[in-house]
Amino acid sequence: MSDSTEPITFDAAAAAELEQFAYAMAAEAGAVILDTLGQKIVVSYKDEGYGDRAPTNPVSDADKAVEAMIEERIRTLFPDHSFLGEETVDSFDSAAEFTWAVDPIDGTQNFVNGIPFYSSSIGVLQNGVPIAGAVWGASTHTLHPGVYHAHRGGSLRFDGEPLDTDGRATDGRLRRIVAVPIGNHARAAKWDYRSLGSTALEGALVAAGVLAAARNPDPHVWDVAGSAVLVPASGREIWTRGKNGWEPLDRFDLDNLAKWRQLVLVSDPSIVEELKR
Numbered sequence: 001m002s003d004s005t006e007p008i009t010f011d012a013a014a015a016a017e018l019e020q021f022a023y024a025m026a027a028e029a030g031a032v033i034l035d036t037l038g039q040k041i042v043v044s045y046k047d048e049g050y051g052d053r054a055p056t057n058p059v060s061d062a063d064k065a066v067e068a069m070i071e072e073r074i075r076t077l078f079p080d081h082s083f084l085g086e087e088t089v090d091s092f093d094s095a096a097e098f099t100w101a102v103d104p105i106d107g108t109q110n111f112v113n114g115i116p117f118y119s120s121s122i123g124v125l126q127n128g129v130p131i132a133g134a135v136w137g138a139s140t141h142t143l144h145p146g147v148y149h150a151h152r153g154g155s156l157r158f159d160g161e162p163l164d165t166d167g168r169a170t171d172g173r174l175r176r177i178v179a180v181p182i183g184n185h186a187r188a189a190k191w192d193y194r195s196l197g198s199t200a201l202e203g204a205l206v207a208a209g210v211l212a213a214a215r216n217p218d219p220h221v222w223d224v225a226g227s228a229v230l231v232p233a234s235g236r237e238i239w240t241r242g243k244n245g246w247e248p249l250d251r252f253d254l255d256n257l258a259k260w261r262q263l264v265l266v267s268d269p270s271i272v273e274e275l276k277r
Contacts, residue, residue, distance in 0.1 A: 008129055008250055010129050010131045010152055012152075012153055014126070014131070015126075015131040015132050015152050015153065016151050016154065018124045018131065019132040019133075019134070019149055019151035019154065021132075022123075022124055022134035023134045023157075023160070025122055026120055026121075026122050026135065027147050027159075028069070029070060029104065029136055030120055030138075032062070033062060033066060033105065033111075033118075033120060041060045041061055041112065043060050044059055044060075045057055045058055056109070058112050059087060060105070062105060062111070063086075063104045063105045064087055066104035066120060067085045067087045067104035070100075070104065070122065071088065071102070078098065078100075080096060081096050081098040082095070082098065083099075083100050084101045084102065084221065084257065085101075085102045085104065086102070086103050086104065086222045087104065092257070094255070094257055097126060097127055099124070099128075099254075099257065100122065100123070100124055100125075101125060101257075102121065102123075102222055103119075103121040103200060104120055105118055105119075105120060106118060106119045106120070106199060107198030107200075107201065110198065111138075116139050117138060117139050117196055117197060117198055117201065118138050119136055119137045119200045119204070121200035121201075121222065122226055123222070123225025123226040123228060125225060125252060128252045128257070129152070129251045130152065130229045130251070130252075132149075133149065133225065133226035133228065133230050134226060135148045135149070135200050135226045135227060137198075137201045140158070140204075140205075141167075141168075141208050141209075142158075146159045148163070148207060148230050149230070150207075150229050150233035150234075151233075152232075152233075156207055156234040163208060164209075165207065165234040165236075167209025168210070175190065176191060176212035177191070178211065178214065178215065179193075179195070179196045179211055179214035179215070180195065180215045181195050181217065182195045191212065199214070199216045199219045199223040199224060199227075199264075200223055200224070200227055202216075203226070203228075203238070206227075206231060206268075207227065207231045207234035207236055212267070213265065213267035213268060213275050215266075215275060216263070216264050217263050218261045218263065219264055221252055221257055221258075221260045224238075224264050227266060228249055231266045235269070236266060236267060236269065237267055237272050238265070238266045239266075239267075239272065240262045240265075241263040241265075246276055249264060
């Protein structure tokens, strides 16, 4: 979250156009990921194990290939934009007006183990303000892969079509689901909780009305930049807790973008105050 008190400004026409590019690239990323199914993948780890515990932060050759594909497209189409990718964060230049924040496979642990809950997330920031986003999900409300996408000031769409964000019609349902990592957050008895493993896709499913909320203690900007657009486009809310306490996540601090990590909550407005505790 930026400390700036200046009003949020952005280019609305650019936001709508960039949404379409983000949507197309997310769909292409999904196609590349689906092509890897049934093939051998190579996995390495970005962290080290200790004691009897194995490393926990995998990266696959598919992560690298998808990110390289997206970066090549962006640098060709938008040579004056910055690119911030999870696997290439060390080369990030924060000087540009527009930044593409990309997680090629969010939920790599699920992906490498064959669990079909992971995503590819693309968010576009203008001077730190999220203005366009697209999240391809291996699992969606349709039971098929697809892309949730939106631009700032617009409505949520799925695979190019407007999406009814009321969620599944039910009669008699007493408990809804909140996504939180294992061991995180005091859990109220009124909710059912799940640790799902893909922050970007959890945010998209909150936007789509599937999940009641999702809370992550320390995501990176590339984990949430896409859903930071989808969630408000659906009428839901996205909050972060930093040094100034809880604030709406309506912009990121450009001076600390590559190292940004803060608690993020996405939620139905009616329950957001309960989940801030």
